[in-house]
Amino acid sequence: MLHTAMTVGTAILFFKKLGMSCNREFFPYGAGIILLGISTVLTDSGFLVVFNWAGIMLLFMAGMVRCFCGEGEWNFFSYLKMIVMMGIKTVVFSFHIFNLKDLKKGGREGEKEEEKREKMRSVLVGIVIAFVLLIVIFPLLASSDRVFAAIFENIFQMPENLHISSVVVIVCMTLFGILIIYGVFYAFAAGECCPKEGKRRNYEAVTGITFTGMIAAVYVLYCFVQVYVLFLKNDGGLPEGMTYAGYAQEGFWQLLFIGMINFVLVISVVYSFQKNRILDIILTVICGCTFIMTISAMYRMFMYVRVYHMTFLRILVLWFLILNLVMMTGVVIFIYKKKFSLFRFVTAAVSFGYILLSFLHPDYLATSYNIRTMEKMTAADAIYMISTSSYDAAPALAEIHVEELDYSDGFYTESIVENELRQYFRRARQDDEKRTIREYNASVWRAAQVSPWKES
Secondary structure: OHHHHHHHHHHHHHHHHOOOOOHHHHHHHHHHHHHHHHHHHHOOOHHHHHHHHHHHHHHHHHHHHHHHHOOOOOOHHHHHHHHHHHHHHHHHHHHHHHOHHHHOOOOOOOHHHHHHHHHHHHHHHHHHHHHHHHHHHHHHHHHHOHHHHHHHHHHHOOOOOOOHHHHHHHHHHHHHHHHHHHHHHHHHHOOOOOOOOOOOOOEOHHHHHHHHHHHHHHHHHHHHHHHHHHHOOOHHHOOOOOOHHHHHOOOHHHHHHHHHHHHHHHHHHHHHEOOOHHHHHHHHHHHHHHHHHHHHHHHHHHHHHHHHOOOHHHHHHHHHHHHHHHHHHHHHHHHHOOOOOHHHHHHHHHHHHHHHHHHHOHHHHHHHHHHHHOOOOEHHHHHHHHHHOOHHHHHHHOOOOHHHOEOOOOOOOHHHHHHHHHHHHHHHHHHHHHOOOOOOOHHHHHHHHOOOOOOO
16 A cells, blocks of 8 residues: 555656646546555455556556646557557666666766766665665674674664565565666656557448448347347247246356457447448447347346355456446447547546455455355355455355354265364464564454454
């Protein structure tokens, strides 16, 4: 959390140093970065932690592009291309920090002044190098000789048992962060972020009308089947031997990918073909069919969850389907409104949606939903939730009453399930106790507090 706040603060200072009034434009991105940093402290889910950091980097790059490149007349794919290119340049320019020649400023200064500046830079670089090396060397020396460590004990409060591996990891992560931040600022300050509007609507609209019209016709037929069989529940339209429940519980993965394909397809057609009213109508039909397909996939998923219960992955699928509906709404607006910034709309939708998801803790939602909705929870269900859940789900798992579970399948006994629960909360307490202030995690702390068993 502190790292994200420092990153945003450094960016603001950087804008001020360059004389840029960009705080207002960068604010939404900075707010999203800080919220993701807070979410990382509040969750124990490895999935969320990884994607939180990925989201932080993407938001930071998008914010820098917004500030340095401006609005321009960029299309959706130009934004994506620029973020990728600046990401690559960030890695390349990160190593320029070791090139002293790049530290020289232009201008007509006297030779003596330039020599003085060069000496000052050399001294500063030497101090930085010595400081970095001593961060690693000093703990090693202190841990190897207690007399040497005692000399500095009162000043630095040196612990007797130093975790050298932790020190090395912290130093490496700090250096890596410094290099990346330097590379980002260097890449954008170099002035190579220039909006270049790609050619759009060069191809004849007839070509677009032809293939999108054929695709739209197939989609309309498919959507008619969805409405007639799935939504209106007309079993007469089902193949022989297939039940309505079996029909409803399949196909959502395919529809999920089709929704993604349609999103890219419509945007590509809008940018690639000449403006045409008929083409716009066909694309709108495709978007409308995408809405029906997405709702169909959601309906199928809910039917599936009703039988096979909720999991982390199924929550992610439902989340993405809802997000796809929002993004396709933006695409429909973009078809008819040329100046609509689709990229910023999608960035805002994805950022807000993911931040909300990360704070809701899918592990907890899935476990809590299952405990509340299962008519008779089996021991196997309880064991599965205990073994697959992070500490985010601890408050829900603490509500499991072992004596009320169904043991009729014979796979597990009451003592086995109780032991698994005890081990889950015991690991949470042990994990919480060994964490330092820097490693504090609210989810782990909460899991240790809600444990029904307080013994050590």
